[in-house]
Amino acid sequence: MSAYNMTSTHPAVFLLLGIPGLQHLHLWISIPFCSAYTLALLGNSTLLFIIRADTALHEPMYLFLAILATIDLVLSSTTLPKMLAIFWFRDQEISFYGCLVQMFFLHSFAIMESAMLLAMAFDRYVAICKPLHYTTILTGPLITKIGMAAVTRAVTLMTPLPFLLRRFHYCRGPVIAHCYCEHMAVVRLACGDTRFNNIYGIAVAMIIVVLDLLFVILSYIFILRAVLQLASQEARYKAFGTCVSHIGAILAFYTPVVISSVMHRVARQAAPHVHILLANFYLLFPPMVNPIIYGVKTKQIRDRFLGLFPRKNAKIG
Numbered sequence: 001m002s003a004y005n006m007t008s009t010h011p012a013v014f015l016l017l018g019i020p021g022l023q024h025l026h027l028w029i030s031i032p033f034c035s036a037y038t039l040a041l042l043g044n045s046t047l048l049f050i051i052r053a054d055t056a057l058h059e060p061m062y063l064f065l066a067i068l069a070t071i072d073l074v075l076s077s078t079t080l081p082k083m084l085a086i087f088w089f090r091d092q093e094i095s096f097y098g099c100l101v102q103m104f105f106l107h108s109f110a111i112m113e114s115a116m117l118l119a120m121a122f123d124r125y126v127a128i129c130k131p132l133h134y135t136t137i138l139t140g141p142l143i144t145k146i147g148m149a150a151v152t153r154a155v156t157l158m159t160p161l162p163f164l165l166r167r168f169h170y171c172r173g174p175v176i177a178h179c180y181c182e183h184m185a186v187v188r189l190a191c192g193d194t195r196f197n198n199i200y201g202i203a204v205a206m207i208i209v210v211l212d213l214l215f216v217i218l219s220y221i222f223i224l225r226a227v228l229q230l231a232s233q234e235a236r237y238k239a240f241g242t243c244v245s246h247i248g249a250i251l252a253f254y255t256p257v258v259i260s261s262v263m264h265r266v267a268r269q270a271a272p273h274v275h276i277l278l279a280n281f282y283l284l285f286p287p288m289v290n291p292i293i294y295g296v297k298t299k300q301i302r303d304r305f306l307g308l309f310p311r312k313n314a315k316i317g
Helices: 023-053 060-089 096-129 131-137 140-158 160-166 183-187 195-228 233-241 244-266 272-297 299-306
Strands: 013-016 093-095
Touching (some): 013 096, 023 060, 023 272, 023 299, 093 096, 096 131, 096 140, 096 195, 096 244, 140 160, 160 183, 160 195, 244 272, 272 299
Antiparallel strands (some): 013 093
16 A cells, blocks of 8 residues: 555556446457557558668658658557556556656657648648649758657647646545546646646647648648649549548548547536547557558558568469
8 A cells, every 4th residue: 555655745656447437348448459559560660661661752751651650659659558458467557757758758749640640731732732842842851840840849838747747736546547647637636726737738739639630621722722723634533642541641630539529528428438438549540540541542652562472473384
């Protein structure tokens, strides 16, 4: 019991319940979770290997995709190993500072993913609306600056959270009714005035989701207008076909966010495990499906992937 004694104003460890109300199904729930995590690891690692190995893919579109794959690897690895430890071994303890670190990386890389989807929308806008200037606009230094800006924005927005959470006294106990250390799940255990944390969390979510999604939609309005001005229907299909993978990635990322947000507001009386399963789906789904979307819909990546498995042509005679 000494592990749960209060040290200064916070507990030494938190206890992650996993999925409240479904603890008896944790072992079964772990099967799709583990499968999704395995697919995310294999898919994103394969994407990175293909893009790194083939110099023909060292173009802005694929460099952005490599950054997105790296973000997905970190994002899924931030939560899934601990989640599976809860499901398999009932290893529910996480240190207070370990919880803050997990929360920081979780939210930071989710923000980076949103920024990278916006950068990829800009890439498609330049490719379709300004094709003659594509290589002169999206240069290596600019791509590096965009990546650094995405990291800087995420770190700047998330750095205050651990310091804000350290100042609270956690008189509501050390038990977090969640699979991982999500910001608001930790705030609910704190005593005192948590209004600033609530407002800050909502403000950051609105800035990221609303502004990024707004600029993505604006990019596609310009793209659609440019595509419709093309002379032939074949050219229109070909131009818009280069955007299909990115649109799929956008839907994979933002749709669970919107559904989860709506559920929190219109279904507040729903069982807690419903909201937690949605939150887990939001973290697992994009890293799992992004490599599949790009592997299936992007010919260059599909061809390189199939090239990893050379066929032996059997000759008769």
